[in-house]
Amino acid sequence: xxxxxxxxxxxxxxxxxxxxxxxxxxxxxxxxxxxxxxxxxxxxxxxxxxxxxxxxxxxxxxxxxxxxxxxxxxxxxxxxxxxxxxxxxxxxxxxxxxxxxxxxxxxxxxxxxxxxxxxxxxxxxxxxxxxxxxxxxxxxxxxxxxxxxxxxxxxxxxxxxxxxxxxxxxxxxxxxxxxxxxxxxxxxxxxxxxxxxxxxxxxxxxxxxxxxxxxxxxxxxxxxxxxxxxxxxxxxxxxxxxxxxxxxxxxxxxxxxxxxxxxxxxxxxxxxxxxxxxxxxxxxxxxxxxxxxxxxxxxxxxxxxxxxxxxxxxxxxxxxxxxxxxxxxxxxxxxxxxxxxxxxxxxxxxxxxxxxxxxxxxxxxxxxxxxxxxxxxxxxxxxxxxxxxxxxxxxxxxxxxxxxxxxxxxxxxxxxxxxxxxxxxxxxxxxxxxxxxxxxxxxxxxxxxxxxxxxxxx
Numbered sequence: 001x002x003x004x005x006x007x008x009x010x011x012x013x014x015x016x017x018x019x020x021x022x023x024x025x026x027x028x029x030x031x032x033x034x035x036x037x038x039x040x041x042x043x044x045x046x047x048x049x050x051x052x053x054x055x056x057x058x059x060x061x062x063x064x065x066x067x068x069x070x071x072x073x074x075x076x077x078x079x080x081x082x083x084x085x086x087x088x089x090x091x092x093x094x095x096x097x098x099x100x101x102x103x104x105x106x107x108x109x110x111x112x113x114x115x116x117x118x119x120x121x122x123x124x125x126x127x128x129x130x131x132x133x134x135x136x137x138x139x140x141x142x143x144x145x146x147x148x149x150x151x152x153x154x155x156x157x158x159x160x161x162x163x164x165x166x167x168x169x170x171x172x173x174x175x176x177x178x179x180x181x182x183x184x185x186x187x188x189x190x191x192x193x194x195x196x197x198x199x200x201x202x203x204x205x206x207x208x209x210x211x212x213x214x215x216x217x218x219x220x221x222x223x224x225x226x227x228x229x230x231x232x233x234x235x236x237x238x239x240x241x242x243x244x245x246x247x248x249x250x251x252x253x254x255x256x257x258x259x260x261x262x263x264x265x266x267x268x269x270x271x272x273x274x275x276x277x278x279x280x281x282x283x284x285x286x287x288x289x290x291x292x293x294x295x296x297x298x299x300x301x302x303x304x305x306x307x308x309x310x311x312x313x314x315x316x317x318x319x320x321x322x323x324x325x326x327x328x329x330x331x332x333x334x335x336x337x338x339x340x341x342x343x344x345x346x347x348x349x350x351x352x353x354x355x356x357x358x359x360x361x362x363x364x365x366x367x368x369x370x371x372x373x374x375x376x377x378x379x380x381x382x383x384x385x386x387x388x389x390x391x392x393x394x395x396x397x398x399x400x401x402x403x404x405x406x407x408x409x410x411x412x413x414x415x416x417x418x419x420x421x422x423x424x425x426x427x428x429x430x431x432x433x434x435x436x437x438x439x440x441x442x443x444x445x446x447x448x449x450x451x452x453x454x455x456x457x458x
Contacts, residue, residue: 007160009028009032009034009040010030010031010032010033011029011061012030012041013027013028013029013041014027014028015031016345017069018040018067020064021108022143023124024041024043024044024060025042025044025124026040026041026042026067027040027041027042027043028040028041028064029041029061029212032323033077034068035197036191037064038064039061039062039063039064040060040061040062040063040064040065041059041060041061041062042059042061042110043057043058043060044057044058044059044060045175047405047438050356060191061371063113063115064113064114064317065078065119066109066110066112066119067110067111068083068107068110068111068112068179069107069108069110071112072107072179074392075112076115076187077180077183077184077186077187077188077191078188078242079116080179080180081166081176081188081191081194082116082118082254082257083110083112083116083117083118084118084119084179085106085171085217085257086119086120086173086174086178086257087110087118087119087120088172088213088216088217089217090104091118091168091213092213092214094126094168094291095165095168095213096214099129099130100122100126100127100129100130100164101126101127101129101132101165101167101168101281102122102123102125102126102168102171103125103126103127103137103140103144103164103167103168104120104122104124104125104143104144104148104171105120105141105148105171105172105175106122106145106147106148106174106175107175107178107179108145108447109121109122109305113253114252115252116249116253117253124143125140125143125144125275125368127164129164132164133161134153135164137153137167138153141153145171147174148170148171148174150167150176150207151205152166152172152205152207153167162207163207165213166207168213169207169210169211169212169213170202170203170207170210171223172198172202173198173199173201173202173203173210174203176194176195176198176202177195177198177199177203180195188242189237189238189239189242190230190234190238190239193230194216197211197216200237211451217264217417219434223378227355232268235265235268235424236268239265239268240269240273243258243265243342244269244273246258247278248275248277250260250282250284252290252293252432255285255293255369256292256293256296259285259296259297259299259300260296262300262303263300263303266303266304266307271307273420274304274307275308278304279304279308279312279313282300282301282304284298285297286301311458316393356409357421364409425442
């Protein structure tokens with residue numbers, strides 16, 4: 001919010017107004033830039049300043065919204081009930097946290113986002129409890145929604161004590177009756193009962209008999225008062241089936257609304273419903289790009305742990321790898337990996353490499369092979385988990401599970417066979433010269449040719 005000098009650069013406001021009220025001109029605008037988007041701009045012109053609370057021109061930029069009157073025709077009964085729930089929560093916040101009253105709860109004070117979320121606006125008549133009195137109500141009476149004005153405001157005495165919460169209670173009852181007038185009560189379980197409470201209790205002429213707005217929310221086991229809107233049995237039989245269907249609707253506004261109150265009615269679900277229907281949807285939600293949705297989803301998962309158990313929520317074989325805090329004491333947070341490397345001992349000078357303490361006093365470190373430890377930076381927090389981390393005694397070398405599958409090829413054995421000399425036989429033919437070896441019996445003997453010739457001559 002600001003004046004004309006502080007108007008955003010790159011903001012293009014449509015000339016045609018979406019809505020004109022007694023205080024604001026509602027325009028649609030486009031914000032150009034790195035992330036262009038459509039927003040709503042409320043402009044306070046001097047000609048519209050019929051209330052002394054306003055000064056010169058002001059610009060109020062909000063998320064893109066439309067007046068409820070322009071979209072109520074396309075809203076389903078369930079969407080209207082969810083929207084009324086949002087307005088109810090906003091009023092409870094004003095009463096219990098801000099200690100202030102709205103004083104003009106009606107359709108013209110409600111705006112709807114493109115996602116279908118209802119937003120409470122029209123805070124022109126917001127007043128703190130300490131400043132609230134009948135004189136103030138009389139001054140703003142002509143600008144408020146006439147049908148939502150409580151009967152006790154017609155009192156003539158200025159000394160009459162008025163309850164500011166009662167003013168909003170009555171107006172909320174009128175709002176509920178108007179937006180649900182054309183809707184079938186059978187569309188939503190126990191809707192007829194809710195409409196009856198808003199008519200009979202919230203619009204009661206006696207402000208002391210009006211039901212507190214906080215009691216219209218689903219009650220918990222710790223709050224079993226009769227003033228609650230639904231009993232536990234009614235909630236289980238009629239609303240739980242609808243809630244299970246709504247958890248399957250992956251819409252941000254609907255999911256945030258369900259998760260913000262899950263701890264209030266989580267006990268109404270059966271164990272199988274939580275495990276098989278609610279839990280899977282929550283596990284999908286933690287992967288969403290919306291940080292707020294992820295945060296709320298993680299809180300919801302924490303609420304499921306006491307009911308379903310940690311093993312069912314976080315998954316995995318937790319029972320086999322269960323650990324206690326004593327197990328963590330046995331391990332250091334810093335992961336140490338031991339590796340062997342051939343580095344001369346005199347070459348290691350950096351303090352980052354710390355020598356490994358030998359197991360025995362007799363152990364020595366070889367110069368040509370030095371074992372040392374190096375601190376490893378943990379890049380993923382899951383590495384600190386016992387399931388994913390390695391023990392301090394485990395070496396860096398991974399176990400090769402395929403060792404047994406490698407074929408064993410033995411070196412062929414070479415057998416040297418000695419050459420066996422043939423045995424001599426009586427049938428072997430010998431020559432006259434015993435010095436001649438390797439005689440095969442066919443060698444001609446020419447040595448005795450001279451002697452034979454001489455014998456012939458004789």
